[in-house]
Amino acid sequence: MAEQAEDQEQEVSSGAAREPVMDAPGGGAPAPEEPDEANPEAGPENVEFSTGGKSIEIGNFRVFLDLRMPEFDMGPCKAYSADNLRRDEGSAFAVVADPALPTRQEHINFLTGMHMAGQIDLLDSEIAYWPPFGRNTMVLFYEKPAGGRVVTGESKKATIDEHEIGTVVIEPLMGVLQSFGEKNLAHRNIRAGNLFYADPLRQKVVLGDCAATPPGYAQPLVYETTARMSADAAGRGSGTIMDDLYALGMTLAELGIGHRPLSKLGDQEIMDLKLAKGSFQAIASQERLPLVLIEPVRGLLCDDPEERWGFAELNAWLDGRRTKPVQANSEKRAARSQNLSGRDYYTVRSLAQGMAKNWVSALAPLRDGTIEIWLRRGLGDNDRAKALADAMRQLQWAGADKRAAEDVLVARAILIMDHQGPVRFKGFSAMVDGLGYMLSYDVQHGRGPQRFADVIVRDIPAYWFGRQEGFSPEIQKLQQVYKNLRYYVQQQSAGYGYERCLYALVRNQHCLSPMIEQEYVVEISQLLPALEKAAESASEDSWPVDRHIAAFIATRLEDDIEGQLMAMQNPSDEVEYSRAIISMLAIVQWRHGPDNLQNLSHWVARLMEPAIKVFHSKARRERVETEIPKLAKRGNLVELYNLINDEQERRKDQSEFVEAVAEYSEAESEVFDLESSGPARLELAEKVGQQAAAFASTMIALLTVSALFLMHIF
Structure with missing residues (x-):
């Protein structure tokens, strides 16, 4: 599973913590050396050094590089103290994005300059040179909330009375979700560790950053739904408001019990427990929830999105009205288990996860029909069994590449078991709306694009779409985005390939060309200025x-x-x-x-x-x-x-060229005729001369004979 960012656990004081060097981009690479303070040519001109430490001006803000604010970190994206140069009141902080992770442009556009109750104010954003990285990256500037962090690192216990959670937490967060929903956006960063008090009296909370990392990347696994939790962190996808409501339920659970739910379990154990018992029962069986929060937590953690609580149910609960109780929604368990690699599985989704983790071993029970029989007899699920039988028949029709066909069979079988889950293929795991982010992560973290290309060429997303039930505008929109990807991947020329897929899928992906990658070019208007700079040292x-x-x-x-x-498909044609x-x-x-x-x-x-x-x-x-x-x-x-x-000049040049060619051809023909007909003319002249000489000699002979005859007579 891709690197998963965790909430900061350390104690945060009211002042800014000092930390001299920021982590390097890309999650683990060594940080570039910082500019030498004694050498003015070592860094950009706007780096200043004062008694308050090293600072840099970015847009309308001054950012202090040695004044870290870890309570506002967003996964690998670090936060620093900042001054708003245009305002005397209030304080700000900067979140410096990891350039190896794309930010969320739609969220930046939506939130910039907008005041929304329940959401921290995004004042501005800039693409700027960041000295610890030695390159450009995205920097987001936020208004610092006045009340501090809700969950601190020492006690982990929120200072919110459980009876006041409705007004202090739920009401402002519902407002945020409704505003995001009106724009067809999902927040995807709702968790207790990302909550701050909006005011010194701590009467309302606000959510922290949601734009600096891919959606869901910084979320602890327990906050992800059963559908999305098995995807790699970078591929969890944009999601919908239903995913945010689930995260809100887990947030209430954490605030109620005083620590992150299931914190003593590992990621695989959390997934197994949630798949086996359902999300709410998994929490309730391991943690002690306050009585007052049981009802909203149960409703929001419902694993069936159709049954999950929405705004109507939350408002009814806030008003003290009873709502329809949510029935237990754990998956149907088989009467007998299906064994795979020495482990027993009782539900289809847990088996899907087991097949993904044991890719090679999953093929045998598929080919011999063991899993199909288990679906029919153990679960009575004839629909899935029929779909699996159809997939097996397609394997029998496969051509020479049997190994590839077998991999496709396993991938399709997983989707048959868990059609709401991620696309999984030989270690690759990403939701369909997270494939682009997963590609970006793989390319920028050394894995390369091959895993993504394998998934697209084998048309696994198309099978995922085919397994979805009913009509969904979100799914229809996704299908439009993905319809050209297979063609792009199969084309080898410039402008296509995985590169075209990357920029088509990830709107805020900066250009990864080695010539300008350090400039962090996100918009087309930034491209030529970056190339202008690159031209200074271009070969x-x-x-x-x-x-x-x-x-x-x-x-x-x-x-x-x-x-x-x-025209670029043929580099050998230098002109075109x-x-x-x-x-x-x-x-x-x-x-x-x-x-x-x-x-x-x-x-x-x-x-x-x-x-x-x-x-x-x-x-x-x-x-x-x-x-x-x-x-x-x-x-x-x-x-x-x-x-x-110049079309006129080119037409004139072409016309003159045609005329010149014609004239040349005519002259060459005449020369050829003259040069090639010389011997024939000599032969003809000789023949005519011989004929003339013969005629002349004959006439002379006749005249002579005639003269002698006349002389003889007379």
């Missing part, structure tokens, strides 16, 4: 567009560039390849600027030689070559592209 034979940049442009630019991507790259960059500059890109223009100018070959006229090529340096100085890629793509 003369390198191209300013690689696979990542081509895919980034294809997904972020509103214009259709499929024609340019098609170079023209396609110049065209893509010119369109980006035309749409998003900036107007002056001298470094990038000179970089492109050095690579324009193949594109100049499109002109046939030597004089025209020389004129274009003369114009290129002049236009490069102006930093306008559009003008450079128009120089080699």
Whole structure:
């Protein structure tokens, strides 16, 4: 399972804790050395050193690098004290995102500058250079809540009376969920460890950050529903408001019992217990819940989303009205177990999890029909048994690649057992709405894209969609997103592949091209300024567009560039390849600027030689070559592209070329005729001469004979 971030456990004092160096990005890599304080060239110009310590100005804020505020950390994203330079009142803090984890742009856009009761105020966000990283990353600025953290590290016991939880906790959090729901968003960071008192009197709570990490990444596993808990932390998915309501129920349980539920158990033990007994019964069997909280906790921890409490039931409970009791919703247990790798399983979801953990061993009981029989006889589940039989028949129709077909069978069997759970394939586990985040995590943490590519090429998500019941707008939306992924993965040329999938699935994924990755380019408008900086040290034979940049442009630019991507499929065609790259960059500059890109223009100018070959006229090529340096100085890629793509000039050049070719062909034909017909003409002349000589000699002979005859007579 991917690295899972935990809440901070240490005691937090009222002042900011001091911690000189922030963790390195990527969850474990060594941190880059900090800029040398004695060397002004070691870091950015806006790093200052004062009696208060080292600080850096980012936008309208000054962030203190040596004043850590760990109570506001969000998983691997660390928090620092900050001053709002535009306001004298209030205090702020900065959450520095881990650049190896994508942030949530929709949440940033929604919350920035908005005051919402129950949610900490997001004042602003900036992409900025962060000295401990030695690179750019996203920094989020929040208003510091006045009352401190609800659950502290020493006692873990919240200072909220259980009879006041309704007004202090539930009411403000319901307001947040309703506001998020109106935007079709889910918070996905609701937990007791992310609660703060909004005021010094501690009459209301507010939720902390929900945008610095992928959805659900920082959540303890116990806070995830039975459907999502078996996914890797990075692949838990965006979820819905129903997942937030479940997390609210677990939050109430933690506040009531004074510590995180099931904290003494490991992750696998928590999953096994929740699958075996159901979420509420798992908590109730191990923890002592306050009597007043049993009803809302039971309703919110219902494992069936259709039966789970919503706003109506919560409001009724707050008003003191009785609500419909939630029935026990643990899964149906089989009369006899299904054994797999020496362990007995009694429910289909627990068996699905067991198959995912024992991939190789799962194939045998599938092929010999043991699991199908267990479904029919042990559970009386003929629908699942029939689906499994159909999957087995498809295996028999498989071609030469039997191993791949067997892997697909196991993956489909898992989805048959647990159709609401994640897509699982040979160690890969992610919800369908979390596949993009899982791909991002794998690529940036050394695993690479192969696991994701295997899942997509084998069409496992399509089978997941086919197993869903009823109509859901969220599922319909997901299907639209995923319909092109298989085509993208199967294409090997620039602008496609896993890179295209990554930027299509993760809206806030920064471009991972090695040329500009350190610049943290999230928006298309940031691309060319980053390339302008990269052009300062670019090698003369390198191209300013690689696979990542081509895919980034294809997904972020509103214009259709499929024609340019098609031209890039054949790098050996230097003319079309170079023209396609110049065209893509010119369109980006035309749409998003900036107007002056001298470094990038000179970089492109050095690579324009193949594109100049499109002109046939030597004089025209020389004129274009003369114009290129002049236009490069102006930093306008559009003008450079128009120089080699002037349709009027190209038509004129083509027309002149056709005429020249025709004239040349005609002249060459005449020369050929003259050169090739010489011997024939000599032979003809000789023959005609011989004929003339013969005729002349005959006439002379006749005349002579006639003269002699006349002389004889007379």
